[in-house]
Amino acid sequence: DGGITQSPKYLFRKEGQNVTLSCEQNLNHDAMYWYRQDPGQGLRLIYYSQIVNDFQKGDIAEGYSVSREKKESFPLTVTSAQKNPTAFYLCASSSSGGQPQHFGDGTRLSIL
Amino acid sequence: GNSVTQMEGPVTLSEEAFLTINCTYTATGYPSLFWYVQYPGEGLQLLLKATKADDKGSNKGFEATYRKETTSFHLEKGSVQVSDSAVYFCALLFLMNYGGATNKLIFGTGTLLAVQP
Numbered sequence: 001d002g003g004i005t006q007s008p009k010y011l012f013r014k015e016g017q018n019v020t021l022s023c024e025q026n027l028n029h030d031a032m033y034w035y036r037q038d039p040g041q042g043l044r045l046i047y048y049s050q051i052v053n054d055f056q057k058g059d060i061a062e063g064y065s066v067s068r069e070k071k072e073s074f075p076l077t078v079t080s081a082q083k084n085p086t087a088f089y090l091c092a093s094s095s096s097g098g099q100p101q102h103f104g105d106g107t108r109l110s111i112l
Numbered sequence: 113g114n115s116v117t118q119m120e121g122p123v124t125l126s127e128e129a130f131l132t133i134n135c136t137y138t139a140t141g142y143p144s145l146f147w148y149v150q151y152p153g154e155g156l157q158l159l160l161k162a163t164k165a166d167d168k169g170s171n172k173g174f175e176a177t178y179r180k181e182t183t184s185f186h187l188e189k190g191s192v193q194v195s196d197s198a199v200y201f202c203a204l205l206f207l208m209n210y211g212g213a214t215n216k217l218i219f220g221t222g223t224l225l226a227v228q229p
Binding site (some may be wrong): 090103 | 116144146153154155156157158161179182201205207215216217219220221222
């Protein structure tokens with residue numbers, strides 16, 4: 001079955017450490033996205049990518065970095081510069097521009 | 113700017129009750145509108161969509177009609193079940209670049225629905 005796989009499901013970060021969240025899709029979608037979800041809030045866009053080797057900042061990109069070396073993969077790195085990283089992170093993808101985004105099951109990041 | 117406003121939750125209903133979750137939007141142009149559902153510990157699933165005025169999206173007994181005159185997209189279900197307990201997000205979509213693949217979803221804050229047996 002086609003879908004979006006995020007790993008790990010739970011992740012713990014120590015102070016000063018960078019961590020990388022994985023996102024893989026086999027839907028053959030061109031565009032991929034990363035969102036952050038905090039309790040009681042809607043989703044906020046961190047980064048998005050339309051094609052391989054191209055990505056753009058979303059609304060809250062500070063303290064995060066991404067890469068898009070393959071169409072299927074869009075990993076997100078939460079750097080030590082992100083001072084409040086505890087959140088639920090969701091990856092999504094879409095085909096043509098007017099089509100809805102499909103979401104993975106998320107990664108919950110906590111600070112040790 | 114573009115924004116979505118949802119009724120605040122939690123909404124607590126008894127099984128078989130009628131559900132309405134209000135959603136209104138502000139947008140330039142003619143966005144597509146969506147309802148997503150999030151079950152505990154999971155990602156978002158697309159529940160239904162409408163791409164133009166007066167369209168009615170429906171799925172699993174849920175319905176929503178794109179009302180341009182009232183800028184609304186209220187979610188309704190005639191008889192809720194315990195299994196419908198989840199967080200529901202209203203969202204509008206617009207293209208970030210003409211002819212490209214990327215679009216932007218603007219989400220409401222979500223409404224928690226709790227259905228009691």
